[in-house]
Amino acid sequence: xxxxxADAALRATAPARAAAPVRTLARPSLLASLAPALLGLVVPxxxxxxxxxxxxxxxxxxxxLPSPFTVAAAAFDWxxxxxQNGGYSGTLAQAIWASGQRVLLGYAIAMxxxxxxxxxxxxxxxxxxxxxxxxxxxxxxxxTAWVPLSLVFFGFGFKGAVFLVALGSFFPIVVNTxxxxxxxxxxxxxxxxxxxxxxxxxxxxxxxxxxxxxVFVGLRxxxxxxxxxxxVAEMMSVKSGIGYTLLxxxxxxxxxxxxxAMIVLGVMGFLSDRVIVAVQSVALRxxxxxxxxxxx
Amino acid sequence: MPSNETRDSDAxxxxxxxxxxxxxxxxxxxxxxxxxxxxxxxxxxxxxxxPSGCGKSTLLNIIAGFDRQTAGLALxxxxxxxxxxxxxxxxxxxxALLPWLNARENIEIGLKMQRMPAAQRTETAxxxxxLVGLAEAAERPVYKLSGGMQQRVSIARALALEPKVLLMDExxxxxxxxxxxxxxxxxxxxxxxxxxxIIFVTHSLEEAVFLGERVxxxxxxxxxxxxxxxxxxxxxxxxxxxxxxxxxxRLFEMITSHLTEEVAVFAE
Ligand SMILES: Nc1ncnc2c1ncn2[C@@H]1O[C@H](COP(=O)(O)OP(=O)(O)OP(=O)(O)O)[C@@H](O)[C@H]1O
Ligand SMILES: [Mg+2]
Numbered sequence: 001x002x003x004x005x006a007d008a009a010l011r012a013t014a015p016a017r018a019a020a021p022v023r024t025l026a027r028p029s030l031l032a033s034l035a036p037a038l039l040g041l042v043v044p045x046x047x048x049x050x051x052x053x054x055x056x057x058x059x060x061x062x063x064x065l066p067s068p069f070t071v072a073a074a075a076f077d078w079x080x081x082x083x084q085n086g087g088y089s090g091t092l093a094q095a096i097w098a099s100g101q102r103v104l105l106g107y108a109i110a111m112x113x114x115x116x117x118x119x120x121x122x123x124x125x126x127x128x129x130x131x132x133x134x135x136x137x138x139x140x141x142x143x144t145a146w147v148p149l150s151l152v153f154f155g156f157g158f159k160g161a162v163f164l165v166a167l168g169s170f171f172p173i174v175v176n177t178x179x180x181x182x183x184x185x186x187x188x189x190x191x192x193x194x195x196x197x198x199x200x201x202x203x204x205x206x207x208x209x210x211x212x213x214x215v216f217v218g219l220r221x222x223x224x225x226x227x228x229x230x231x232v233a234e235m236m237s238v239k240s241g242i243g244y245t246l247l248x249x250x251x252x253x254x255x256x257x258x259x260x261a262m263i264v265l266g267v268m269g270f271l272s273d274r275v276i277v278a279v280q281s282v283a284l285r286x287x288x289x290x291x292x293x294x295x296x
Numbered sequence: 297m298p299s300n301e302t303r304d305s306d307a308x309x310x311x312x313x314x315x316x317x318x319x320x321x322x323x324x325x326x327x328x329x330x331x332x333x334x335x336x337x338x339x340x341x342x343x344x345x346x347p348s349g350c351g352k353s354t355l356l357n358i359i360a361g362f363d364r365q366t367a368g369l370a371l372x373x374x375x376x377x378x379x380x381x382x383x384x385x386x387x388x389x390x391x392a393l394l395p396w397l398n399a400r401e402n403i404e405i406g407l408k409m410q411r412m413p414a415a416q417r418t419e420t421a422x423x424x425x426x427l428v429g430l431a432e433a434a435e436r437p438v439y440k441l442s443g444g445m446q447q448r449v450s451i452a453r454a455l456a457l458e459p460k461v462l463l464m465d466e467x468x469x470x471x472x473x474x475x476x477x478x479x480x481x482x483x484x485x486x487x488x489x490x491x492x493x494i495i496f497v498t499h500s501l502e503e504a505v506f507l508g509e510r511v512x513x514x515x516x517x518x519x520x521x522x523x524x525x526x527x528x529x530x531x532x533x534x535x536x537x538x539x540x541x542x543x544x545x546r547l548f549e550m551i552t553s554h555l556t557e558e559v560a561v562f563a564e
Contacts, residue, residue, distance in 0.1 A: 190392070193362075195406040205408075209394070
């Protein structure tokens, strides 16, 4: 219905109010649609100013707390400097690749194992009784407590780091997969059985799709933990990557590089989360829409 | 009072001395169904009516195979009911459509589980969507359909299985009064077109009188079904006509007389 006929309808039903201005739904302006993004920049901006102010006032020695500009310069040199200069110049890509590789492999292992173990554990009562207690016993052990064992079994380097990442992200993935499969909407499972689906077909066509939203929760949590653990692993036992750079810079008192490394980690974590969210929004379009409808 | 239906051989569904007792730790034994005798002909439209908590859903769940009786017999086509399956299709109050599929796929998935070939599946699904008046919504995601439309998809899904009985447990409870009135007419039309055998559960007298060929009443903790009423009123039935009101009153009296009897028994 156009605005005009809506107005007409209003007038027809409420002649007394016809003179009053009719509130119309204005199309959101460009400024209005950018407003949330701009608002999101206010607090970080204020934070930067505060940071700069603290440094300028000389509260801490500049060697301990460098200014935002020093950090930006260090980050730029780390990313684009000439490697011939030595130090950290131009080694960022290498560090990202070293860490990213370990995260990807460890995460992939966790995803495959988490889903492969989580689905049967959630679907079968017997498997649940067998596997559940074990998972819940292992889960409270902080992954960092595994470091000594990891060093014994996998040594210093790539394998140990991948092991820690895989172990840490395995738990949220497996636990959420179990919950998702177990909690798959009761009435949909009933429907599946009514339609004649048994066993694998019931699982594949009814239970698994219904459990996906929960599985994705696990995947996102797992990715966050991956980035945490790669830093732990690289600080303890590996001689490359962002975590290693961070620790190395600390030992040389290069706090500008330390802070630059922290920022890079934040960005990497954010980007990998966005990737999962993007996959999720395609795979679970129905889920988003259903939740939106349910809210109305 | 057991059903006084004669035991004709074309009974498609039969319950004999059916009992269902729930045992729970806190509440002890709860005998919900007691000595239920009930029979249905092929093509019949039976409405099961009774107050909340009298065991209507329990009985329907046993017939659907979702639940099991604690004693007695439940037979479909002379064979005991063993678990859910496409010969006893249920239309759920909350539609229970698969939200990741569109309307057509929601019907096809059932046919796929029957291992029907793909081309025939699509053709069948479209035919049943047409039957329920949703041909143009075939490719729409089900979560974008209104409640009434979703319930039509759910009915089409059940009918496409060509079940021996179609079970409907308060299927229109979530719809508004206008949609419900439309669905009542539609259901009668669909029933006549398909000659499906339908058990329809409700606690609305109006719904019962509008839809049923036979209305069977249940009351809580009564032994068996408490009474039944044949409704031969011609269709389409007019809910505002005096005949309709008269039948409704008779049904109401039939149910409440048993309710007061029950109260009297409890008072002793
Ligand atoms: N799984 C169960 N375990 C224990 N008691 C149950 C169970 N299911 C139903 N009951 C009990 O059986 C009785 C009948 O329930 P039922 O759902 O069949 O009633 P109903 O006639 O369908 O009611 P309504 O009109 O509200 O849907 C209730 O007292 C209920 O508490
Ligand atoms: Mg019920």
